[in-house]
Amino acid sequence: MDVASFFLLLGGCGLLYLIVQLIRFVKADGDLTLLWAESFGKKPECQLPGKVVWVTGASSGIGEELAYQLASLGALLVLSARRENELQRVKKKCLENSNLQENDILILPLDVCDLESHEGATKRVLQHFGRINILVNNSGRSQRSLFMDTDLDVYKALMELNFFGTISLTKYVLHHMIEKNQGKIVTVNSMAGFIGPCLASGYSASKHALQGFFNSVRTELVDYPGISIINVCPGPVQSQIVHNAFTENITKKPEYTDQSHKMSTSRCARLILVSLVNDLNETWIAEQPYQTFCYMFQYAPSWAMWLANKVAKRRIQNFKSGMDADSSYLPKQKTKTS
Numbered sequence: 001m002d003v004a005s006f007f008l009l010l011g012g013c014g015l016l017y018l019i020v021q022l023i024r025f026v027k028a029d030g031d032l033t034l035l036w037a038e039s040f041g042k043k044p045e046c047q048l049p050g051k052v053v054w055v056t057g058a059s060s061g062i063g064e065e066l067a068y069q070l071a072s073l074g075a076l077l078v079l080s081a082r083r084e085n086e087l088q089r090v091k092k093k094c095l096e097n098s099n100l101q102e103n104d105i106l107i108l109p110l111d112v113c114d115l116e117s118h119e120g121a122t123k124r125v126l127q128h129f130g131r132i133n134i135l136v137n138n139s140g141r142s143q144r145s146l147f148m149d150t151d152l153d154v155y156k157a158l159m160e161l162n163f164f165g166t167i168s169l170t171k172y173v174l175h176h177m178i179e180k181n182q183g184k185i186v187t188v189n190s191m192a193g194f195i196g197p198c199l200a201s202g203y204s205a206s207k208h209a210l211q212g213f214f215n216s217v218r219t220e221l222v223d224y225p226g227i228s229i230i231n232v233c234p235g236p237v238q239s240q241i242v243h244n245a246f247t248e249n250i251t252k253k254p255e256y257t258d259q260s261h262k263m264s265t266s267r268c269a270r271l272i273l274v275s276l277v278n279d280l281n282e283t284w285i286a287e288q289p290y291q292t293f294c295y296m297f298q299y300a301p302s303w304a305m306w307l308a309n310k311v312a313k314r315r316i317q318n319f320k321s322g323m324d325a326d327s328s329y330l331p332k333q334k335t336k337t338s
């Protein structure tokens with residue numbers, strides 16, 4: 001082969017590689033560090049067996065799916081949420097689909113807003129398992145209402161649950177992790193934690209608060225290299241989140257529940273596990289076009305905000321006519337499962 005043909009071949013290979021990466025990016029459902037870790041990083045199958053993982057909000061949606069995937073990988077579980085009967089249902093299914101024994105899963109009913117109960121709850125976990133390797137701060141509620149129509153009580157409730165509840169529990173668990181210089185605090189944040197979607201101003205504020213809080217606390221833990229602070233930021237994912245969202249006042253429930261256009265819960269949970277075993281400080285978990293929007297928001301924020309305003313107009317119209325804000329104009333996703 002002469003030199004010209006060699007360089008032609010090399011150029012062809014390079015171009016092919018770029019095309020493959022471009023296709024991967026176009027279809028991406030995670031940010032670049034997350035996709036890299038999924039392909040070349042540590043595998044949840046190798047890292048999680050025998051680890052004690054405490055999941056809050058384990059009675060539905062992402063938390064419930066995390067419980068199933070963690071159980072099947074052999075992690076020991078603490079399942080928390082308010083409804084004990086729902087947690088028992090999740091535990092039963094975990095036991096049916098894993099090699100775990102009855103004592104390997106602790107049901108620990110917990111209202112994350114009841115800050116007084118957090119110390120006792122942490123002690124109870126330590127009594128049962130003797131350690132906490134991973135805390136997954138997953139419990140949370142969203143919002144579907146316009147700021148000008150919404151009572152201030154809703155904003156307080158969102159901050160109490162999503163922010164104060166989360167940081168209070170984290171504080172008790174971190175005491176234990178600091179003693180051992182070992183552990184991971186994983187917080188299920190949201191894309192709404194760094195962009196501001198319409199109809200969710202209080203939710204977005206609570207998730208921005210969490211983002212700032214954990215980014216700051218991470219830097220305070222530099223002397224404890226065995227502790228990781230991990231923020232995972234999903235976009236829209238199938239769960240009960242819209243059904244459970246706050247509206248204009250504390251008591252009113254949203255009416256629409258079609259979630260079929262969103263990412264599958266199992267894929268989201270899998271990417272959360274990849275994020276945590278690879279100690280990724282922040283990951284974005286969302287299908288397109290949300291993933292591209294995140295990059296646009298980082299690199300060209302004013303253009304992204306212009307685009308967000310265009311989309312908001314349509315979302316608010318949908319909302320006012322009683323539909324889910326997104327489902328009428330986004331295609332039904334053919335989502336990957338884990």
Ligand SMILES: NC(=O)c1ccc[n+]([C@@H]2O[C@H](COP(=O)([O-])OP(=O)(O)OC[C@H]3O[C@@H](n4cnc5c(N)ncnc54)[C@H](O)[C@@H]3O)[C@@H](O)[C@H]2O)c1
Pocket residue numbers: 056057058059060061062063080081082083110111112113137138139140141142161188189190191233234235236237238239240241242244
């Ligand atoms: N589904 C999405 O589109 C999406 C996107 C980004 C982030 N998230 C985040 O994911 C997390 C899980 O939400 P999901 O989508 O699975 O919704 P979900 O409504 O299905 O689950 C929420 C869980 O939190 C629990 N919870 C609510 N209030 C609680 C309280 N006071 N004390 C204890 N537990 C409580 C619920 O019982 C439930 O188990 C939330 O933090 C949410 O903000 C969800």
